[in-house]
Amino acid sequence: MIDYAIDVFLIIILFALFGFIHSFLASNMVKQILIERYESLIAFYRLFYVLSSLLLLYLIYQSFPKPRLIIYDLQQPFDLIILIPQFLSLAGIMWTLKYFSIQEFLGTGQIFRWFNKKYNITELDERLTLKIGGPYQFCRHPLYLFSILFLCFRPEMDLFYLTALICIIIYFYIGSIFEEKKLVERFGNKYIDYQKSVPRIFPVKFKRYNSDF
Numbered sequence: 001m002i003d004y005a006i007d008v009f010l011i012i013i014l015f016a017l018f019g020f021i022h023s024f025l026a027s028n029m030v031k032q033i034l035i036e037r038y039e040s041l042i043a044f045y046r047l048f049y050v051l052s053s054l055l056l057l058y059l060i061y062q063s064f065p066k067p068r069l070i071i072y073d074l075q076q077p078f079d080l081i082i083l084i085p086q087f088l089s090l091a092g093i094m095w096t097l098k099y100f101s102i103q104e105f106l107g108t109g110q111i112f113r114w115f116n117k118k119y120n121i122t123e124l125d126e127r128l129t130l131k132i133g134g135p136y137q138f139c140r141h142p143l144y145l146f147s148i149l150f151l152c153f154r155p156e157m158d159l160f161y162l163t164a165l166i167c168i169i170i171y172f173y174i175g176s177i178f179e180e181k182k183l184v185e186r187f188g189n190k191y192i193d194y195q196k197s198v199p200r201i202f203p204v205k206f207k208r209y210n211s212d213f
Contacts, residue, residue: 011163086154089150
């Protein structure tokens with residue numbers, strides 16, 4: 001059991017390291033420094049940030065100890081039944097993406113605007129918009145919600161996966177706090193009103209949010 005405890009501790013430390021680096025590189029402080037040095041070339045930063053984050057996550061994942069202590073292993077027919085909510089959560093992710101700018105998230109939209117001489121340096125590395133529709137009417141971070149549900153519903157759970165899942169959920173919550181600070185700075189009272197009306201991740205209030213944003 002001591003070995004398992006050490007493995008869990010190392011997973012948490014490595015995941016915290018990834019979270020710190022990932023959040024630091026996403027901070028406005030870093031982006032402002034880059035603007036001072038490279039000006040409009042900040043338009044390329046988002047794509048660099050996404051690719052470097054994926055590489056860092058891969059390297060840290062390879063460094064994780066992977067304890068194979070089985071927490072549960074569902075047998076038939078429950079191993080198939082549990083795939084139903086997983087499929088529904090995947091559908092929820094696709095639903096959310098309809099209200100989500102993938103190009104802006106990946107950084108390609110910024111690069112296209114830069115080449116077309118339409119990039120605004122005040123955007124930093126992304127153009128923030130506030131369009132509340134679809135799942136955003138029920139929680140402020142539906143992509144996090146459906147991703148958590150997708151990861152939770154699985155026919156087998158071992159110690160490594162459970163530890164990583166808990167770390168991911170915590171990181172999503174902490175990350176949402178930093179994201180919303182930027183949105184409050186950008187949209188002010190409009191976003192504060194949205195925060196007061198709609199839950200952060202889990203839709204504990206079953207009330208649809210109406211807005212003319």
